[in-house]
Amino acid sequence: MIRFRLLPLLFIPLFTASVHSEESSVATEPTLSFDALTGNIELRNGEAPLTLLELSVSNPSEALYQGKVRFHDGDELDVSLAGGESATLSLSPSVRHAGKTDLLQKTEIDLALEIDGMEAPAVAKTDIDIIIPAAAYPLVRAEPPVMDNGRDNQAQYEYYALGQQTQPLTLTYNPGPVNLTVRKTVYPIPVESGPVEISIEVTNNGSETAQNLTLRDALSNSDFGGEGEAFSRFAASEDDIELVWQANIDALAPGESQRFNYTVTARYAVGDIQLPATTVIMNDELTGLSNKVWLPKWH
Incomplete structure (x- = not known):
């Protein structure tokens, strides 16, 4: 009977010592x-x-x-x-x-x-x-x-x-004489089915007048619809058709800003996607880029 009572006493200290040894090893492991x-x-x-x-x-x-x-x-x-x-x-x-x-x-x-x-x-x-x-x-x-x-x-x-x-x-x-800031906003957010207004503001921070600027936005035609002379559709691939909005600025003097607003129709509650940047082209060169706009999905 005495031997059976000693077995638990011998086992417990041995187990405890093993745990302490592992903790000590982890604590001293070299790292940065x-x-x-x-x-x-x-x-x-x-x-x-x-x-x-x-x-x-x-x-x-x-x-x-x-x-x-x-x-x-x-x-x-x-x-x-x-x-x-x-x-x-x-x-x-x-x-x-x-x-x-x-x-x-x-x-x-x-x-x-x-x-x-x-x-x-x-x-x-x-x-x-x-x-x-x-x-x-x-x-x-x-x-x-x-x-x-x-x-x-x-x-x-x-x-x-x-x-x-x-x-x-x-x-x-853009360290050139034409340095454009392009700011893009979307209202309302989150986007539900129905009209959505997109606003584009272009400011010339450069030292020379910007001339013959072309502003262009590309949205997914499966997400948004738009009608009017400013809109066209472009087949980016067999499965992807883009809704393209375009506007022109004849001249933008240093320090001057112009704002454009256009309305598209969301075909459903569009969310969990990022709208691409608005591009600005001058003399066939990419001259300005807007911010991208993330559309969250709250439902």
Whole structure:
């Protein structure tokens, strides 16, 4: 009887020791904490941007961390960091640029971070200054959005985020003598079956008069209907017909704005889709782009 009473007593301490051992192993596993991504991005006229970026990291574990850190598609950097230590890494992202000098241009800076070939955890703080050519203010579009610091600041824009995983930053800008801001709004939202008003406002922020501008919107004909001289239909593919709205501006002086409103008919409660940007063409060149409009579905 005595032996049977001892068995539970012997088993319980052995099980408890095993649990403590596993917890200790997890607690000391080497890792990196991504504390801050800072620096600046300088956009250039007709060329890829210049980047100067630093990543502050720390090792909160008790063990030595050894591994690799990089921006997606960028050069890998070997990192060796003892437990409790921190470091600042200089990293270069991959960049892409498209567009001609003094015309509408688009650049993508891939800020998505990777650690040991895997997606990196969230960065505690991202704070990057964006410097643009003076003539390119304001930006045409930024995805994700950036903060506007004003024309007179050395860094006219700032990309700021807290506790988020980094991602590609896409900037559209026009440093030419004609720099258009195009703002698109939709009413009502959410979109129910029936009339929907779309408003397009174009402002010339440049130094020269914009002439012979063509504004164009393309909606899905299966979602919306429209009648009148401003509308036409275009077969984008065998299964997709676009409803195209078009308007013209003969001249738009520096600082001048013009607004256009047109009405379409929603064929049903349209939602969970994004309406594409309005395009502005001048001299057969893409000169302006509006924001895209997300239509939520609330029902």
